[in-house]
Amino acid sequence: MSEVVREAYETSTIESLEVRLEALRGGLRDQTENPPGDDPFIMAFSEAMLEQIDANPVVYKLVREFLKARPTIDSTHASFGNNILLRAFQKPLMREADSLDYPRSFATAERW
Secondary structure (H helix, E strand, C coil): CCCHHHHHHCCCCCCCCCHEEEEEEHHHHHHCCCHHCCCCCHHHEEEHHHHHHHHHHHHHHHHHHHHCCCCCCCCHHHHHHHHHHHHHHHHHHHCHHHHCCCCCCCCCCCCC
């Protein structure tokens, strides 16, 4: 356990998992409505994650496990959490970029 995480646990500054999950959802909603740099790929990813967190139990569990593994991602760091999620999903896509036409074809939530 890192020193930062240990200190957060010892001082009880870590927010509940549900509060952090809702903050992550809020960050995704913000990026759906106002993506950084008007980036259509971030907007589409954020929209897809919002839909899948609610509709797909596997994605919901994945996001909860992600937050458990990163306890220092709290409501003040929700956009950082969103960016880590995006990068985690991007990594395997980059391996198949040519055959999947990534990133050009990932401008819709359905494609994600």
